Amino acid sequence: MSDHPRIPLAGVIGSPVAHSRSPILHNYWLKRYGLPGHYIAMDIAQADLKEVLRTLPKAGFVGCNVTIPHKETVLQIADVVTDRAALIGAANTLIFRRDGKIHADNTDGYGFVASLRQNAPHWAPQSGPAVVLGAGGAARAIVASLLEVGVPEIRIANRSRPRAEALRQEFGAKLVVCDWTQAGSMFDGAATAVNTTAVGMVGKPELVLPMDDLSPDCIVTDIVYTPLRTRFLEDAAARGCTTVDGLGMLLHQATPGFERWFGHRPEVDDATRAAVLA
DSSP states (O other), X not given: OOSSOOOOEEEEEESSOTTOOHHHHHHHHHHHTXXXXXXXXXXXXXXXXXXXXXXXXXXXXXXXEEOTTSTTTHHHHOSEEOHHHHHHTOOSEXXXXXXXXXXXXXXXXXXXXXXXXXXXXXXXXXXXOEEEEOOSHHHXXXXXXXXXXXXXXXXXXXXXXXXXXXXXXXHOTTEEEEEGGGGGGGGBTOSEEEEOSSTTSTTSOOOOOOOTTBOTTOEEEESOOSSSSOHHHHHHHHTTOEEEOTHHHHHHHHHHHHHHHXXXXXXXXXXXXXHHHO
C-alpha cells in the first residue's frame, strides 16, 4: 500500500470547452487554500460521454462540472439526481461517490441567487414580479430559483414562444408568457430582470429593448460575462437601476462542487473575481 494519498482530480466537461474559465477559478482556489488537487478542461464528444464518466473515477477524479452540450444528457447517465436537477432538466455538477455512483446536481440557480444577494444586498425578490428573457437551460434554473425565493410572478419572453409556454406548463401559473416583440412592456412594476440568453455576448448581437417602463428600483442582471458590461446592463444603469454582471453567477455556482470535491468552502470575493478576469 502506498503511503501517499491519491491527489483529487476534477474538471469541466463540454464541447467546445477551451473558453471555460472554470479551470482558472478552481485552480486559483486550490492554490489559495493550499489544497492538493488539479482541475482541467476536457473536450468530450457526446458519443463518448458515458464511457468517459464511468472511467474518470478510476483515474482519481472526484467529480466534474458539465457544460454545453452535455448538461441534459448526464441526467440519463447519473445514478442519483437531485430534485432540483430533475426539475430543471439539466445538471452542471457531478460528484463521483466512493460507492461508485454518479451524483448529479444543478447549482446554476444557487449561483444566480447568491450573486444577487452579494452584489445587490437590498434585493427583495418578494417585492414584485421578475422579468426573464429567454427560455433555455439557464432560464429553467433561474426560474426555479426565483420561485424558491418567493417571487410572486415571473414574466417570461423567448424568441420562440412555444419554449416559454413549455416552461409555464412545467413551472405553473406564476409564469406569464409574453411575446418577444412585446418584451419591453414586461418591465412595468418589475423588481427583478434577467437576461438568460446569449444575446449581448461577444460575437453576438446586442440585446436592445425599450426600457421606458423600467423602474430605477429594479435589480437588473445578465448571465453573460463577456463582456462584463453588456448593452442590456448599460441601458438599465442609465435608468438608475442597480445592475449585476454575469461573472458572479459563474463564481458562486462553482462553490458547492469545489467544497464537495476538495473539502473546503471557497470564498467568492474581489480577489477571486480579479484572478478569473486576469
